[in-house]
Amino acid sequence: MSEGTMQRADQRDDRAQQGPRGRRARRLSRALVCAAAVPAVLITAACSSDSDDAKDQGGKGASAQQTSGASGRPSASASPTVQAAKYRKLPDACAVVTKKTLSDLAPKAKSGKKGGSDDPSSRASCAWSSLDNNGVKGSQFRWLNVSLLRFDSDTARGSGEAQAHTYYGGQVKDGQSVDGAKAVKVVPLSGTGDEASAVRYDLKKKEGLFKQQTLVARVENVVVTVDYNGAGLAGEKTPDADGLTKDAQRALKDAVAAVSSANGAGSPSSSPSPSSSASSSAPSSKGASASPSKKASPSKSAAKKD
Structure with a gap:
């Protein structure tokens, strides 16, 4: 048996030894990795969504405050005035x-x-x-x-x-x-x-x-x-x-x-x-x-x- 044949045989032996159980273990490992990655994506998306909501609410709040401030601000009081006197001088x-x-x-x-x-x-x-x-x-x-x-x-x-x-x-x-x-x-x-x-x-x-x-x-x-x-x-x-x-x-x-x-x-x-x-x-x-x-x-x- 040639050396190449022996190497391929060894590889087959390894796969054989692992068998279906080994394949299931590898699939489970990949699933766990993916499962671990999904929450991170969801958390990132959730955080991004909360942040956007907060920004929207903050913007609306600031806008409301500005509107309230504009409408609630008392107008500047007019300077006191008095009717001008009609006669400005006296005769001799x-x-x-x-x-x-x-x-x-x-x-x-x-x-x-x-x-x-x-x-x-x-x-x-x-x-x-x-x-x-x-x-x-x-x-x-x-x-x-x-x-x-x-x-x-x-x-x-x-x-x-x-x-x-x-x-x-x-x-x-x-x-x-x-x-x-x-x-x-x-x-x-x-x-x-x-x-x-x-x-x-x-x-x-x-x-x-x-x-x-x-x-x-x-x-x-x-x-x-x-x-x-x-x-x-x-x-x-x-x-x-x-x-x-x-x-x-x-x-x-x-x-x-x-x-x-x-x-x-x-x-x-x-x-x-x-x-x-x-x-x-x-x-x-x-x-x-x-x-x-x-x-x-x-x-x-x-x-x-x-």
């Missing part, structure tokens, strides 16, 4: 009363005396003093003062119109609380500005009995105050309070119209009569830029003319 206080009105109310006045002001565009005043001296027959004294106060709109204090309304109420109240005032009476006025009132009272001085009229009107963001008083001196007859009120109202209307004209507007429209109780108006505003100049004392003016 000594020119607000017409010559005709002035000649009737203060016939002996030569010229008006302008009040001091650090800002004429916001505060102005003018006064006229008239003494019709008839010697031993007595004299008639008249004193007229017009004050103008304008308010600018401010985010802290409010609109100029609102501030003017508050100041108007304070002026009406102040007119009722003058020391020594007797027979105080508040009369609502119509047809002058947005709101207007007259405060009337008697004031006894050593020179005589003075009939005082304080008329206050608001036109938009400006307050006009007219003080007008009259007295019969040295035995002269005391003037009629009703007549003085009518005369003072002429001056008030002139001044209101002058404010409107100075700002390029026509005559302001008449408004309904103010509340019958002017004393219920709001107190004066602390936010006002400055109080008008103090009124001159009627008695002092009369004494100087004497």
Whole structure:
């Protein structure tokens, strides 16, 4: 037997020795290897699937959060605003009363005396003093003062119109609380500005009995105050309070119209009569830029003319 034949025989012997059992063992071994490989593939696929799901859920969550954040974010609040004041300047206080009105109310006045002001565009005043001296027959004294106060709109204090309304109420109240005032009476006025009132009272001085009229009107963001008083001196007859009120109202209307004209507007429209109780108006505003100049004392003016 040749050597090759012997080698092939040996190989056959080996296969024979292994027989079917050996073949089954090899097949089982390959099956186990494959079985071991399958879970790894499944695990890899499962992990990949979980990761993708997590990514999808994470993306959806992030998208939801972004959407929620966009819709839930409060909008930026607008800057506080206030309505602009209508009137930006004041007229010359000594020119607000017409010559005709002035000649009737203060016939002996030569010229008006302008009040001091650090800002004429916001505060102005003018006064006229008239003494019709008839010697031993007595004299008639008249004193007229017009004050103008304008308010600018401010985010802290409010609109100029609102501030003017508050100041108007304070002026009406102040007119009722003058020391020594007797027979105080508040009369609502119509047809002058947005709101207007007259405060009337008697004031006894050593020179005589003075009939005082304080008329206050608001036109938009400006307050006009007219003080007008009259007295019969040295035995002269005391003037009629009703007549003085009518005369003072002429001056008030002139001044209101002058404010409107100075700002390029026509005559302001008449408004309904103010509340019958002017004393219920709001107190004066602390936010006002400055109080008008103090009124001159009627008695002092009369004494100087004497």
